[in-house]
Amino acid sequence: MAIDIKAPSFPESVAEGTVATWHKQPGDSVERDELIVEIETDKVVLEVVAPQAGTLGEIKVQEGDTCESEQVLGSIGDAAASSESKKDSKEAPAADSKSESKPAADSKAESKPAAGGKGETLEVKAPSFPESVAEGTVATWHKKVGEACERDELIVEIETDKVVLEVVAPAAGTLSEIKVQEGDTCESEAVLALFSAGASGAAAPETDSSDNDSASDEGKDEKVGDKILAPAARKMVAEHDLDINKLVGTGKGGRVSKEDVAKAVKEGTAAKSAAKPAAAPKAAAPKAAPAFEGERPEKRVPMSRMRQTIAKRLVTAQQTAAMLTTYNEVDMTAVMELRKQYKDTFQKVHDTKLGFMGFFVKACTEALKRFPDVNASIDGTDIVYHGYQDIGIAVSSDRGLVVPVLRDTDSMKLADVEKTIVGYGQRARAGKLGIDEMQGGTFTITNGGTFGSLMSTPILNPPQTAILGMHKIQERPMAVNGQVVIRPMMYLALSYDHRMIDGKDAVQFLVAIKDLLEDPARFLLDV
Structure with a gap:
């Protein structure tokens, strides 16, 4: 029975998409x-x-064509049907079998270049930028001309005003020409370089007897430790920097699928040990002042695109909003x-540290429900009231300040908040945050x-329309019930429009917020 793809x-916010690459052709066998x-x-x-193991049947939407959400792209026949068709072909007359086998071989040979065949020249293009991103800057070339690389290996990073985008090798081969140098700007889908597929020793050896004629291991499972990962799952694990040993596979033989990884990311159950972020301050070491020569040295460097955007947004905020700040202490x-x-x-049960930010997020969530005006935003002459709480957390990175967003914090547990923030911090420092993770937000904490x-x-x-500033906890003498006692105090600042x-x-x-933090049982018990 055929199943729709x-x-x-x-x-x-996405109306339609474009079919970029078919990694399988009609008649190719596929695994689930x-x-x-x-x-x-x-x-x-x-x-x-693939929704099941079988054989790719008809392709209904070709490469380059547009498609809508949940549109049928093609179909897959089950493995049983595939084997029956092979059996029928064997029972056919030998002469017919021979005559039909040649066109099949020809079609297979013709399909190789489409997958990045040996010696083919491919274009390395910039990704499609979101509507709000006009252009990007080529930040770093990780490969030089003539240098061999594997398929999906990182070649170049493009810095936009929001995130750093990675461009990977389209096949195994060699980088033959760089068209856009480091520091130059590029537009969406601009050609950055030329790539010779299969021109290096990294390419897989040719074989006519194999049914898997792809130019790389992109579509193959990989065993990592005692886990078997699907290719899509493998890529997602790398993007989110997950601990493979903590993943639970629900596929055949314990195979870890993309859905398994997505579930682990959502629940925060596969994050790496939270012990590493303690060394985060050392990440600032590369930003040390450069060595100068001469008596009165100076050095001029271009401002990064992200830094330019940060500067522009900060100035715009001060020029367009009637911004005031009120203070208190907790x-x-x-x-x-x-x-x-x-x-x-807490760490034993949830495998993450119990920090202070989780308490502040939950306290702010409760306060935002009580004061909907603070959770609103201004759109021209309209006021948009949000019936949910999406709280952005300002995170410092080498490239500048970024604000990833915690979605629906009212439904998040304290452990979920802490795990998500740790994950955001790790990915921000590695430049791995996605645009979708930083869009939106109804309130921000810094x-x-x-x-x-x-x-x-x-x-x-x-x-x-509002942002909360947390500060250093410092012991100070406080008057409590007519007596002077030493208490750990923190100043809070709320800037608002x-x-x-x-x-x-x-x-x-x-x-x-102050009352909830001084008696945290209130928001833990929802009273």
């Missing part, structure tokens, strides 16, 4: 979860894998005692306290 469900076709949208490239005693009491148990800031005035993240939020609401919102 359908395009994935596109996000609401093996990569069949790639669909390129204006934001990302989506992979479509006694962190209750949170610190709760954390001290349960941090070891923590200058990690760098020792005692007090600051955070700047709004448009079109949001006075066009949308009145001073009374801003102050009460910040007081609500």
Whole structure:
């Protein structure tokens, strides 16, 4: 029985996609979860894998054609039908069999160049940029002309004003010509280089007897340790920097599919040990002042595209919003005692550290529900009220400040918040954050306290109307019940857009956060 191959469900902001590459041709045998076709949208490239083992039948949408969400792209016949068809062909007259076998061999030979056959020259193109990204800058070439590389090996990084995009080798072969040098700008889908497929020793040896005539191991399973990973799952594991040993495979023989990895990413169950982020401050070492020569040296370097965008957004926020800041202080005693009491148990149960940010995210989520104006945004002359809480967390990276977003924080558990933030921090420092992870958001939290800031005035993240600034926890003498006691105190700063939020609401919102943090049982018990 044939099963339809359908395009994935596109996000609401994506109207249609383009079929970029068919990795299998009609008649080719495929395994379950093996990569069949790639669909390129204006934001990302989506992979479509085989829903079952069998043989690829009819292709209904050709390469270069557009397709809509969940549109039927082709069909797969089951393995049984495939074997029966082979049996029937064997029972046919020998002369007919021979005469029919030659065209089949010819079609196979003709299909090789489409997959990046040996000696073929391919174009290395920039990805399709989102609508909000006009152009990018070639940041780093990881391969030089004449250097051999494997298929899907990183060749060049392109820096846009939002994220760093990676361009990989289209096949095994050699980089033959670079057309856009480091530091030069490029547009969406611009040709960056020329690539000679199969021109290196990295290419797989040719064989006519194999049914798997692909130019690489892209569509093959790979055994890593005691886990067997599908190709799409393998790529997703690398993107999210997951611990392979923590993945649970639901496929045949414990095979890990793309769906298994996606589930682990969503639940945060396969994140690598949280012990590594402790060394994060060392990541700033490469930014040390360069060595100068001479008596009064100077050095001029171009501002990165991301830094230019950050500067532009900050200036725009100050020029367009009626921005005010209100301050308060919170006694962190209750949170610190709760954390001290349960941090070891928490790490054993959830495999992540219990930090302070999770408490602030949950406290802000509860306060945003009580004060919907703070959770709203301004769109021209309209006010958009959001019935959900998507909180952005400002993360520092070598390339600049980025703000990945926690979605639906009201439904997230404390452990989910901590795991997701750790994952965002790791991917931000590695330049692996996706555009979709940084879009949207109804409120933002920034923590200058990690760098020792005692007090600051955070700047709004448009079109949001408020942002919370956390600061360093410092012991100070406080008057409690008529006596002076030493308490761990933190200054809080709430910057808000006075066009949308009145001073009374801003102050009460910040007081609500203070009250919830000083008695965390209130938001844990929802009282």
